[in-house]
Amino acid sequence: MKAIILKKAGGVEELSVEEIEKPIPSAKAVLIKTASVGINPIEIKTRKGNRFTEKLLADKPSILGWDLCGTVVEKGKEVKDFSLNDNVFGMINFPDFGKTYAEYVVAKPEDLVKLPQNLNKNEAGGIPLAALTAYQALKYEGKLTEKSRVLIHAAGGGVGHFGVQFAKHFGAEVIATASAEKSEFLKSLGVDKHVDYKKTNFEEEVANVDVVFDLIGGDYIDRSLKTLKKGGIIICIPTATNDGVEEKAAAKGCKGVAFKVKPTKKDLEEISILLKSEKVKPHISERYDFSEIKKAHQSIEKGNTKGKIVITF
Ligand SMILES: NC(=O)c1ccc[n+]([C@@H]2O[C@H](COP(=O)([O-])OP(=O)(O)OC[C@H]3O[C@@H](n4cnc5c(N)ncnc54)[C@H](OP(=O)(O)O)[C@@H]3O)[C@@H](O)[C@H]2O)c1
Numbered sequence: 159m160k161a162i163i164l165k166k167a168g169g170v171e172e173l174s175v176e177e178i179e180k181p182i183p184s185a186k187a188v189l190i191k192t193a194s195v196g197i198n199p200i201e202i203k204t205r206k207g208n209r210f211t212e213k214l215l216a217d218k219p220s221i222l223g224w225d226l227c228g229t230v231v232e233k234g235k236e237v238k239d240f241s242l243n244d245n246v247f248g249m250i251n252f253p254d255f256g257k258t259y260a261e262y263v264v265a266k267p268e269d270l271v272k273l274p275q276n277l278n279k280n281e282a283g284g285i286p287l288a289a290l291t292a293y294q295a296l297k298y299e300g301k302l303t304e305k306s307r308v309l310i311h312a313a314g315g316g317v318g319h320f321g322v323q324f325a326k327h328f329g330a331e332v333i334a335t336a337s338a339e340k341s342e343f344l345k346s347l348g349v350d351k352h353v354d355y356k357k358t359n360f361e362e363e364v365a366n367v368d369v370v371f372d373l374i375g376g377d378y379i380d381r382s383l384k385t386l387k388k389g390g391i392i393i394c395i396p397t398a399t400n401d402g403v404e405e406k407a408a409a410k411g412c413k414g415v416a417f418k419v420k421p422t423k424k425d426l427e428e429i430s431i432l433l434k435s436e437k438v439k440p441h442i443s444e445r446y447d448f449s450e451i452k453k454a455h456q457s458i459e460k461g462n463t464k465g466k467i468v469i470t471f
Pocket of ligand 1: 198199200287288291311312313314315316317318335336337339340355373374395396397417418419458461462463464465466
Protein backbone atom coordinates (compact mmCIF):
# COMPACT_ATOMS: atom_id res chain seq x y z
CA MET A 159 0.00 0.00 0.00
CA LYS A 160 0.97 3.64 -0.35
CA ALA A 161 1.72 5.57 2.85
CA ILE A 162 3.20 8.96 3.66
CA ILE A 163 6.32 8.41 5.72
CA LEU A 164 7.98 11.02 7.94
CA LYS A 165 11.72 10.54 7.41
CA LYS A 166 12.91 12.93 10.12
CA ALA A 167 11.84 16.13 11.84
CA GLY A 168 11.86 19.05 9.44
CA GLY A 169 10.20 20.69 6.45
CA VAL A 170 7.69 19.20 4.00
CA GLU A 171 10.60 17.56 2.11
CA GLU A 172 10.72 15.04 5.00
CA LEU A 173 7.33 13.63 3.94
CA SER A 174 7.60 10.96 1.26
CA VAL A 175 5.07 8.66 -0.39
CA GLU A 176 6.36 5.08 -0.13
CA GLU A 177 5.15 1.57 -0.84
CA ILE A 178 4.93 -0.44 2.42
CA GLU A 179 3.23 -3.61 3.74
CA LYS A 180 -0.51 -3.36 4.37
CA PRO A 181 -1.18 -3.63 8.15
CA ILE A 182 -3.02 -6.68 9.51
CA PRO A 183 -5.85 -6.13 12.01
CA SER A 184 -5.92 -8.11 15.27
CA ALA A 185 -9.03 -10.09 16.30
CA LYS A 186 -10.36 -6.94 18.00
CA ALA A 187 -9.68 -4.46 15.15
CA VAL A 188 -10.75 -3.61 11.60
CA LEU A 189 -8.86 -2.65 8.46
CA ILE A 190 -10.09 0.50 6.77
CA LYS A 191 -9.49 1.44 3.13
CA THR A 192 -8.92 5.16 3.50
CA ALA A 193 -11.05 7.67 1.59
CA SER A 194 -10.05 10.94 3.29
CA VAL A 195 -7.89 12.21 6.13
CA GLY A 196 -8.10 15.60 7.83
CA ILE A 197 -4.90 17.59 8.14
CA ASN A 198 -4.50 19.18 11.59
CA PRO A 199 -1.97 21.73 12.93
CA ILE A 200 -0.69 19.10 15.42
CA GLU A 201 0.67 17.10 12.45
CA ILE A 202 2.57 20.14 11.18
CA LYS A 203 4.03 20.64 14.67
CA THR A 204 4.94 16.92 14.91
CA ARG A 205 6.56 16.98 11.47
CA LYS A 206 8.68 19.96 12.50
CA GLY A 207 9.58 18.49 15.88
CA ASN A 208 7.61 18.46 19.16
CA ARG A 209 6.99 16.11 22.10
CA PHE A 210 5.57 13.41 19.78
CA THR A 211 8.26 13.41 17.07
CA GLU A 212 11.01 11.27 18.55
CA LYS A 213 8.52 8.60 19.62
CA LEU A 214 6.91 8.55 16.17
CA LEU A 215 10.27 8.30 14.39
CA ALA A 216 11.13 5.30 16.60
CA ASP A 217 7.78 3.63 15.89
CA LYS A 218 8.21 2.39 12.29
CA PRO A 219 6.57 2.92 9.87
CA SER A 220 6.52 6.57 10.98
CA ILE A 221 3.19 7.79 9.66
CA LEU A 222 1.39 10.95 10.81
CA GLY A 223 -2.36 11.44 11.14
CA TRP A 224 -5.30 10.73 13.45
CA ASP A 225 -8.36 11.68 11.41
CA LEU A 226 -9.89 9.09 9.12
CA CYS A 227 -12.88 8.30 6.95
CA GLY A 228 -13.05 5.15 4.87
CA THR A 229 -14.56 1.71 4.31
CA VAL A 230 -14.21 -1.44 6.43
CA VAL A 231 -12.48 -4.04 4.20
CA GLU A 232 -11.40 -6.62 6.82
CA LYS A 233 -12.49 -7.30 10.37
CA GLY A 234 -11.11 -9.29 13.27
CA LYS A 235 -13.07 -12.30 14.59
CA GLU A 236 -14.21 -10.51 17.74
CA VAL A 237 -15.53 -7.37 16.04
CA LYS A 238 -19.33 -7.19 16.32
CA ASP A 239 -20.22 -3.53 15.73
CA PHE A 240 -19.17 -3.19 12.08
CA SER A 241 -19.63 -5.13 8.85
CA LEU A 242 -17.53 -5.29 5.69
CA ASN A 243 -18.23 -2.33 3.37
CA ASP A 244 -19.46 -0.05 6.19
CA ASN A 245 -18.31 3.53 5.72
CA VAL A 246 -16.91 4.81 9.01
CA PHE A 247 -15.06 7.79 10.44
CA GLY A 248 -13.12 8.52 13.60
CA MET A 249 -10.09 9.84 15.44
CA ILE A 250 -7.79 6.84 15.52
CA ASN A 251 -5.67 5.69 18.47
CA PHE A 252 -5.36 9.18 19.97
CA PRO A 253 -3.16 10.29 21.78
CA ASP A 254 -0.91 7.46 20.54
CA PHE A 255 -0.30 7.26 16.81
CA GLY A 256 -3.24 6.79 14.44
CA LYS A 257 -0.99 6.49 11.35
CA THR A 258 -3.85 7.53 9.11
CA TYR A 259 -1.81 9.13 6.27
CA ALA A 260 -1.99 5.75 4.53
CA GLU A 261 -4.05 3.82 2.01
CA TYR A 262 -5.06 1.25 4.67
CA VAL A 263 -5.37 1.86 8.41
CA VAL A 264 -5.97 -0.51 11.34
CA ALA A 265 -8.51 0.86 13.85
CA LYS A 266 -10.31 -0.22 17.01
CA PRO A 267 -14.12 -0.24 16.84
CA GLU A 268 -14.15 2.07 19.93
CA ASP A 269 -12.65 4.83 17.74
CA LEU A 270 -15.15 4.49 14.89
CA VAL A 271 -18.70 5.56 14.13
CA LYS A 272 -20.74 4.76 11.02
CA LEU A 273 -20.70 7.62 8.53
CA PRO A 274 -24.11 9.30 8.07
CA GLN A 275 -25.26 8.73 4.48
CA ASN A 276 -25.55 12.42 3.69
CA LEU A 277 -21.81 12.92 4.21
CA ASN A 278 -19.19 12.56 1.49
CA LYS A 279 -16.57 10.00 2.47
CA ASN A 280 -13.97 11.91 0.47
CA GLU A 281 -14.44 14.86 2.84
CA ALA A 282 -15.59 13.43 6.19
CA GLY A 283 -12.04 12.56 7.23
CA GLY A 284 -11.76 16.26 8.04
CA ILE A 285 -14.36 16.04 10.82
CA PRO A 286 -13.39 13.92 13.85
CA LEU A 287 -10.46 15.61 15.65
CA ALA A 288 -11.62 19.21 15.12
CA ALA A 289 -15.30 18.49 15.81
CA LEU A 290 -14.58 16.40 18.94
CA THR A 291 -12.36 19.18 20.32
CA ALA A 292 -15.01 21.87 19.85
CA TYR A 293 -17.90 19.68 21.04
CA GLN A 294 -16.21 18.43 24.22
CA ALA A 295 -14.82 21.85 25.16
CA LEU A 296 -18.10 23.72 24.69
CA LYS A 297 -20.43 21.04 26.07
CA TYR A 298 -18.51 19.78 29.13
CA GLU A 299 -16.34 22.78 30.05
CA GLY A 300 -18.28 25.71 28.60
CA LYS A 301 -21.64 24.11 29.53
CA LEU A 302 -23.26 26.38 26.94
CA THR A 303 -26.99 27.09 27.09
CA GLU A 304 -29.33 29.64 25.46
CA LYS A 305 -28.26 32.06 28.23
CA SER A 306 -24.54 31.91 27.36
CA ARG A 307 -22.49 34.54 25.56
CA VAL A 308 -19.38 32.94 24.08
CA LEU A 309 -16.32 34.47 22.43
CA ILE A 310 -14.69 32.08 19.94
CA HIS A 311 -11.21 32.93 18.64
CA ALA A 312 -10.04 31.63 15.26
CA ALA A 313 -13.68 30.89 14.49
CA GLY A 314 -13.17 30.37 10.75
CA GLY A 315 -10.64 27.53 11.09
CA GLY A 316 -11.02 23.79 11.61
CA VAL A 317 -11.97 23.67 15.29
CA GLY A 318 -13.52 27.15 15.28
CA HIS A 319 -16.05 26.57 12.49
CA PHE A 320 -17.37 23.50 14.32
CA GLY A 321 -17.29 25.45 17.60
CA VAL A 322 -19.52 28.19 16.18
CA GLN A 323 -22.07 25.65 14.96
CA PHE A 324 -22.14 23.68 18.23
CA ALA A 325 -22.46 26.92 20.23
CA LYS A 326 -25.44 27.98 18.07
CA HIS A 327 -26.92 24.48 18.49
CA PHE A 328 -26.67 24.90 22.29
CA GLY A 329 -28.49 28.24 21.86
CA ALA A 330 -25.62 30.57 22.79
CA GLU A 331 -24.88 34.06 21.48
CA VAL A 332 -21.63 33.82 19.50
CA ILE A 333 -19.01 36.52 19.09
CA ALA A 334 -16.15 35.42 16.85
CA THR A 335 -12.69 36.63 15.91
CA ALA A 336 -11.34 36.00 12.41
CA SER A 337 -9.83 38.00 9.56
CA ALA A 338 -12.08 40.14 7.33
CA GLU A 339 -11.93 37.57 4.52
CA LYS A 340 -13.93 35.13 6.70
CA SER A 341 -16.79 37.55 7.43
CA GLU A 342 -19.35 35.99 5.03
CA PHE A 343 -18.35 32.48 6.06
CA LEU A 344 -18.89 33.30 9.75
CA LYS A 345 -22.29 34.81 8.96
CA SER A 346 -23.27 31.61 7.13
CA LEU A 347 -22.33 29.61 10.25
CA GLY A 348 -24.61 31.77 12.42
CA VAL A 349 -22.11 34.06 14.18
CA ASP A 350 -23.90 37.00 15.87
CA LYS A 351 -20.93 39.40 15.87
CA HIS A 352 -17.68 39.16 13.94
CA VAL A 353 -14.58 41.01 15.16
CA ASP A 354 -11.79 41.43 12.61
CA TYR A 355 -8.81 40.87 14.89
CA LYS A 356 -6.45 42.44 12.36
CA LYS A 357 -8.25 45.81 12.47
CA THR A 358 -9.32 46.07 16.12
CA ASN A 359 -8.28 44.88 19.52
CA PHE A 360 -11.10 42.44 20.26
CA GLU A 361 -10.99 43.26 24.01
CA GLU A 362 -12.08 46.82 23.19
CA GLU A 363 -15.18 45.56 21.33
CA VAL A 364 -16.24 42.61 23.46
CA ALA A 365 -17.31 42.49 27.12
CA ASN A 366 -19.38 40.43 29.56
CA VAL A 367 -18.91 37.04 28.01
CA ASP A 368 -19.51 33.84 29.99
CA VAL A 369 -17.15 31.63 28.02
CA VAL A 370 -14.03 32.24 25.91
CA PHE A 371 -13.08 29.41 23.54
CA ASP A 372 -9.48 30.33 22.80
CA LEU A 373 -7.78 28.60 19.86
CA ILE A 374 -4.79 30.97 19.87
CA GLY A 375 -3.37 31.19 23.43
CA GLY A 376 -0.32 33.25 24.44
CA ASP A 377 -1.29 36.90 25.00
CA TYR A 378 -4.85 36.06 23.88
CA ILE A 379 -5.30 34.56 27.37
CA ASP A 380 -4.58 37.86 29.17
CA ARG A 381 -6.51 39.89 26.61
CA SER A 382 -9.51 37.53 26.65
CA LEU A 383 -9.71 37.67 30.46
CA LYS A 384 -10.68 41.36 30.05
CA THR A 385 -13.80 40.27 28.16
CA LEU A 386 -14.93 37.63 30.70
CA LYS A 387 -17.60 38.15 33.38
CA LYS A 388 -16.49 37.35 36.94
CA GLY A 389 -17.01 33.62 37.38
CA GLY A 390 -16.66 33.03 33.62
CA ILE A 391 -14.47 30.39 32.00
CA ILE A 392 -11.68 30.51 29.43
CA ILE A 393 -10.98 27.22 27.65
CA CYS A 394 -7.59 27.43 25.99
CA ILE A 395 -6.77 24.78 23.41
CA PRO A 396 -3.26 24.97 21.91
CA THR A 397 -0.96 22.98 24.23
CA ALA A 398 2.10 24.95 23.18
CA THR A 399 0.58 28.32 24.16
CA ASN A 400 -1.89 27.64 26.98
CA ASP A 401 0.60 27.68 29.85
CA GLY A 402 -0.62 29.41 32.99
CA VAL A 403 -4.24 29.75 31.87
CA GLU A 404 -5.59 28.28 35.14
CA GLU A 405 -3.59 30.65 37.38
CA LYS A 406 -4.18 33.74 35.23
CA ALA A 407 -7.93 33.12 35.17
CA ALA A 408 -8.08 32.37 38.91
CA ALA A 409 -6.35 35.71 39.63
CA LYS A 410 -9.29 37.45 37.89
CA GLY A 411 -12.00 35.43 39.68
CA CYS A 412 -12.54 33.22 36.61
CA LYS A 413 -11.85 29.59 35.71
CA GLY A 414 -9.13 28.65 33.23
CA VAL A 415 -8.90 25.29 31.51
CA ALA A 416 -6.02 23.91 29.42
CA PHE A 417 -8.05 21.52 27.30
CA LYS A 418 -7.10 18.35 25.41
CA VAL A 419 -9.45 16.41 23.14
CA LYS A 420 -10.39 12.88 24.25
CA PRO A 421 -11.20 9.85 22.08
CA THR A 422 -14.80 9.38 23.28
CA LYS A 423 -17.04 7.37 20.96
CA LYS A 424 -20.27 8.64 22.57
CA ASP A 425 -19.31 12.22 21.67
CA LEU A 426 -18.59 11.29 18.05
CA GLU A 427 -21.98 9.52 17.94
CA GLU A 428 -23.70 12.69 19.20
CA ILE A 429 -21.79 14.77 16.62
CA SER A 430 -22.82 12.27 13.97
CA ILE A 431 -26.52 12.86 14.80
CA LEU A 432 -26.02 16.62 14.35
CA LEU A 433 -24.23 16.00 11.04
CA LYS A 434 -27.01 13.67 9.87
CA SER A 435 -29.68 16.29 10.60
CA GLU A 436 -27.46 18.94 8.93
CA LYS A 437 -27.66 21.13 12.03
CA VAL A 438 -23.87 21.04 11.76
CA LYS A 439 -22.01 20.89 8.44
CA PRO A 440 -18.31 20.41 7.79
CA HIS A 441 -16.75 22.99 5.50
CA ILE A 442 -13.93 21.45 3.47
CA SER A 443 -12.15 24.30 1.72
CA GLU A 444 -9.28 22.35 0.16
CA ARG A 445 -8.93 18.76 -1.01
CA TYR A 446 -5.59 17.31 -2.12
CA ASP A 447 -4.65 13.92 -3.47
CA PHE A 448 -2.36 12.15 -0.95
CA SER A 449 0.52 12.54 -3.42
CA GLU A 450 0.17 16.32 -2.85
CA ILE A 451 0.73 16.05 0.93
CA LYS A 452 3.48 18.69 0.82
CA LYS A 453 1.02 21.23 -0.62
CA ALA A 454 -1.59 20.30 2.00
CA HIS A 455 0.92 20.86 4.84
CA GLN A 456 2.15 24.12 3.29
CA SER A 457 -1.39 25.38 3.00
CA ILE A 458 -2.35 24.80 6.65
CA GLU A 459 1.02 26.21 7.72
CA LYS A 460 0.03 29.59 6.28
CA GLY A 461 -2.24 29.86 9.32
CA ASN A 462 -5.38 31.14 7.62
CA THR A 463 -7.28 27.92 6.89
CA LYS A 464 -11.01 28.19 6.23
CA GLY A 465 -12.82 25.18 7.70
CA LYS A 466 -10.82 22.03 7.02
CA ILE A 467 -8.20 20.74 4.59
CA VAL A 468 -8.25 17.04 3.66
CA ILE A 469 -6.19 14.62 1.62
CA THR A 470 -7.89 11.82 -0.31
CA PHE A 471 -6.67 8.32 -1.20
N1 LIG B 1 -5.38 20.52 22.65
C1 LIG B 1 -6.11 19.88 21.75
O1 LIG B 1 -6.69 18.82 22.04
C2 LIG B 1 -6.26 20.46 20.36
C3 LIG B 1 -7.19 19.90 19.47
C4 LIG B 1 -7.35 20.51 18.22
C5 LIG B 1 -6.61 21.64 17.89
N2 LIG B 1 -5.70 22.12 18.76
C6 LIG B 1 -4.92 23.35 18.45
O2 LIG B 1 -5.86 24.43 18.31
C7 LIG B 1 -5.37 25.39 17.36
C8 LIG B 1 -6.43 25.65 16.27
O3 LIG B 1 -6.60 24.45 15.51
P1 LIG B 1 -7.41 24.48 14.14
O4 LIG B 1 -7.39 23.08 13.63
O5 LIG B 1 -8.71 25.15 14.30
O6 LIG B 1 -6.45 25.41 13.24
P2 LIG B 1 -6.66 25.92 11.74
O7 LIG B 1 -7.70 25.11 11.05
O8 LIG B 1 -5.31 26.03 11.14
O9 LIG B 1 -7.28 27.38 11.92
C9 LIG B 1 -6.58 28.45 12.43
C10 LIG B 1 -7.43 29.71 12.22
O10 LIG B 1 -6.93 30.76 13.02
C11 LIG B 1 -7.22 32.00 12.36
N3 LIG B 1 -6.32 32.96 12.99
C12 LIG B 1 -4.97 33.08 12.83
N4 LIG B 1 -4.49 34.04 13.66
C13 LIG B 1 -5.55 34.50 14.37
C14 LIG B 1 -5.69 35.47 15.41
N5 LIG B 1 -4.63 36.16 15.86
N6 LIG B 1 -6.92 35.69 15.93
C15 LIG B 1 -8.00 35.00 15.49
N7 LIG B 1 -7.93 34.06 14.51
C16 LIG B 1 -6.72 33.82 13.97
C17 LIG B 1 -6.96 31.68 10.90
O11 LIG B 1 -7.64 32.41 9.91
P3 LIG B 1 -7.83 34.01 9.77
O12 LIG B 1 -6.55 34.62 10.28
O13 LIG B 1 -8.06 34.23 8.30
O14 LIG B 1 -9.03 34.34 10.60
C18 LIG B 1 -7.48 30.21 10.79
O15 LIG B 1 -8.83 30.16 10.35
C19 LIG B 1 -4.06 24.78 16.83
O16 LIG B 1 -2.98 25.33 17.57
C20 LIG B 1 -4.19 23.30 17.13
O17 LIG B 1 -2.95 22.62 17.23
C21 LIG B 1 -5.49 21.55 20.00
